[in-house]
Amino acid sequence: MHHLPRRPRVGHAAHCSAVRRLNLWGGKRCLQKRYPSQRPSLSGILIFMDEALSVIQGAITSIINWTPSQLLKEIILVGDFSSNGELKAYLDEIKLYNQESPGLLKIIRHTERKVLAAARDTSREVAMADVVAILDAHVEVNVGWAEPILVQIQKDSTVVVSPVFDNILFDTFKLDKYALAVDRFNWERWCHYDSLPKAWIDLHDVTAPVNPSIMGILASNRLFLGEIGSLDGGMLTYGGENVELRLRVWQCSGRVKVLPCSRVAHLERHHKPYSLDLSIPLKHNATRAAEIWMGEKDMVYMAWNIPLQNSGIDFGDVSSRMALQKKLKCKTFDWYLKNVYPVLKPIHSTAGYGRMKNPLDESVCLDQGAIPGNMIMYYCHQYSSQNVYYHPAGEVYVGPLIAETDIDDCCLTHPGKGEKPTLEPCSKAVKNRLHIHWDFKLGRAVLNRTTKRCLETKRDTSGGYMFALQTCTTQVWTLQYTVGNWGQTNAQ
Template structure:
C-alpha cells in the first residue's frame, strides 16, 4: 500500500515537471508575462524594467519549486525503501526525534517504554522522550561536554534549510554588481564537528562564489579529538570541490577569543573579513549587505542581526531587530532602536549601534589600522565592548544591518571556563583602564571591586595606551554624550559593596526575590543581588547597578507605616515623595532622614533574621568600600 502511494506521488510529480518545462520551452518571455500578470501592467502602470524583474522573479521561484519537487521525489523514493520509521522522522522535520505527544498524533510510535534517566536535565525538557536508555545517556554526556544537543546535531542534515527571517522589503534590495572579496573566519574551541561542518556548509551554499575568497578556521587549542584528523579530512573533501577555499590554523596553547580572532585576521587575504563563531548558520543573502556597506565606508564595522538556534531542539527563533549595548559591567545587552532610524521609515537602512556583539565584519586593512582586537583580553568576554569603544572613539562607526541575518546556536553552558566571572571581571577592568577615563570607577563599582589595590592583574596596557594616543582618539565623555547617552554615570556614590550589621556579620543586606520589593538579609555571597551603593545625597541603591536613563535602580525606602522596609524604583520614589534618604556613616546606625526610624535586624521564628524599621537601638552597620576616604572622620 505504501509503495503504491509513493509511486502515485512520483507519477503526478513527473507529470507536473514535464508540463512546466513545456511551458518554459514554448512560451516566449512576452507570453509568460501575459500568462502570469495578465493585463496588470496597464492597470498598475508598471515600468517595463520593473515588470521584467517581476516576471523573472516569478520564473526564479518557479525554478526553485521545481528543484524542490525533484528533491522531494528523490526523498520519497528513498523513504519507500527505508520503511515507516523514516517517514515518521521526515513528517516532523523540526523535531527529528518527536516527543510522546507528537508520536501519538503521528501514529508511528507507542508510549516510550524506556526509563527516563535524566528527568531534571534541561536537554530533555522539550526533546528526546522516545530515546532508549543508551541513547539518553549518550545524548546527556554530549550535552554536558558541549553545552548543546550534539546528539541531535549529528543527525540533522548539514545543508538543512532555514526560514528566511529578513523583512520582505530586504528581498527588493539591490546591491552593486562589483563587491569586495570576503574572508570568513570561524573561531572554535572544543566545538562539535557536525556544528562546524554545518556552519561551513551554510557559508558555502549561501555566499556567492565570486565573493567568497576563503574560509579560515582557527582552533584555540581544542582537546576534542575529532577536531584533529577527522576535521582535516573534511577540509580535504571541501577543497577537492573548491581548491584552497578552506584553511585551518591551530594554536599550540589556549590564547583566548580575541587572540584567536587576530590570528584569523592576520591570515586573511580578502578585502573584507567576517569574524564569526563556529556555532552559527548564515542565512540567505547575508553577505551582500555587509560587503556593500563596507564598500561605501571603509571605517564602518558592521554586525548582522542575530537569530537564535535553541540548544536543545535546534529550532530557529527569529529575533527582533535591536541595537547592541552594554551595562557598567560591560556585559552585552540589546537596546531599543534609535528614534532617528525609526523616523527614516526604511527597514533596510543600517542602524547606528553603540556596540557590537561577538560577530562582526570589517574592512581588513582598517581593522588592522585601528589595532585589530586587543590580544591582552583573556579567555572570553569584554573584547567586543573594547573594540566598540575604540572604533567610535578613534574615528570609525558601528552599525547593525537589518538585511543580513545569522543564526547563532545558544549554549546552555560554556566550556571556556568553570567560572566566567573571573575573566569577565579582569577583562572589564582592562577596558575601563584603557578607554573609560574618569568613568572607569563605574566599572569597578558595578563589579564590587575596590577602586585602589584591586588585586586583579589586567595585564600590561602600555601598548594600547600608546595606540590610543597615536590614533588621537576621543574621550569616553565624548562617547557617552554623542554615541551612548542611554548609559548614565552615577557620580554621587561615596560607599559601596556588601553591607553588614555587627549583630551578625555572616549575613548581608540583599535585594530579595525579584519580582518583589522586600529587601532581606541573607548569608553573604559574591553575586550582585547584595551590591549596595550609598550616595552622598542619602539614597541606598540595593542590587545590581543599573545606571541607565531608560531603567531604574531600586532605592531603599521607609514607607512611613508598618515595620517593613521596601525597595522602590528610584524615580518613582522621588515622584511619589517617598522616604528614600538616610543618614549613614560606616560603623554607625542607618537612620531615615524623615521618619527618624532605624534600619535594624531582628530574629525571626526560624532562627534567622528579618529587616525591620523601628526606634533606634544600638545596632550599627558597616559597608565594604568607601570612595576617596569618605566616612573616615
C-alpha cells in the same frame, strides 16, 4: 569515514533548511534590495575549540551555499588547541572542499590555547580578502547575509558591522528567530537587548543599518581593523571583548552598525568549553577595557563590587593599547557618552559601596530580594542583588547599579508609617513622598533624616531576620568599600 560534501552548491537538504529559515525571518524587503555588481572580496573566518566536526562542517557549507562564489575568497578555520579527538583525526578531511574550489579552505592550528580574542587576531593576520567576517564555528549564515556587509563596508571602510543573530537550539536544532533590537551594555559590561531608537523607526526602512550597537561576531575592512589594533589579545577567554572593540571603534573615528538584512543563526552550546568559572576572565576584561577606554572606570569597579584601590585584578599590560590610543588620537569616553551612548549614566557622588551588614550576624547581608520592593537579609554572596551604594545626599541604592538614564535605581525608603522599609524606584518614591534620605557614617546607625527612625534588624520566630524601623538602639552598619575620605573616622 565522515561524509563531507564536495560540491560547493546547494544540495536538497541544505536548500530546504535555508528556505525554511528564510520564510521564518520574513526578509522579503531584504531580498528585494539590489546591490552593486562590483563588491569587495570576503574572507570567512571560523574560530573553534572542541566543536563537533559536523557543526564546523555545517558552518562551512552554509557560507559556501549562501555567499556569491565570485565574492568568497577563502574560508579560514582557526583551531584553538582543541582536545576533541574527532577534530584531531578528521579535520584535515574537510579540505575535500578544495577539490572543486582550489585554495578555498585553509586551516590554522594553534599549538597552545590562545582563547577567543587572540585566535581572532591570528585569523585576521593571515586573511587575504578586502573584508574579514570573523565568526564562531557554531553558526549557519542565511540567504543574502554577505551582500549587505560588503556593500556597507565598501561605502565606508571605517564601519565595523554585525549581522542580526538568530538562535539554533542545541537539543532540537530548531531555529528561534530573534527580533531586530539594539544591543546595549551596562556598567558591568554585560550586553542586553533594548528597543529600537526612534530615529531608526522614523526612517520607515526596515533594511536600514542600526547604530550604535555591539557586535558579537563581526565584519570589517581588513586593513582598517588592523589599523585600529584588531582584537585586544590581552582579553581572557571571552566576554566583554566585543564591548571593548565597540568603544575603541567609536572613540577612534570609526562606527559600529547592525545590518537587519544580514542574518546569522548561532547554535547555542550545551557547555562552555573554555572555562567553567567565567567570573575571573570577565572581571579581567571589564577592568582592562575600563582602564584603557573609559574615563568613568570607577563605575565599572563599583558595579563589579571591586575596590577602587588595590583591586587584586590583574588586567595585564595595557601600555601598548594606551600608546595605540595616543597614536590614533582617539576621543574620550566622555565624548562617547555624550555623542554615541547618552543612555549610559555615570554616578559621581558615591560615598561607599559593597556588601552591607551589621554585627548582629556578619554572615548575612542586605539583599534586594526576589520580590520587588521587599528587601531581605540573606547569606552573603557575590551576586549584584547585594550591591549597596550610599550617596552623600542620603540615598541608599540596593541591587545592581543601573546604567540607563531612563531606568531608576532602587532606593531604600521609609514609607512614613509602620516598621517595614521598602525598595522603590527612586523617582517613584519621590513622587509618592516616601522618605529616601538617610544619615549614615561607616560603623554607625542608619537614620532616616525625616522620620528619625533607624534601620535595624531583629530575629524572627523562624530564626531568620526581619527589618525594623524603630527608635535607634546601639545597632550599627558597615559597608564594604569607601570612596574618598568618607570611611575615615575623622571625616565630617
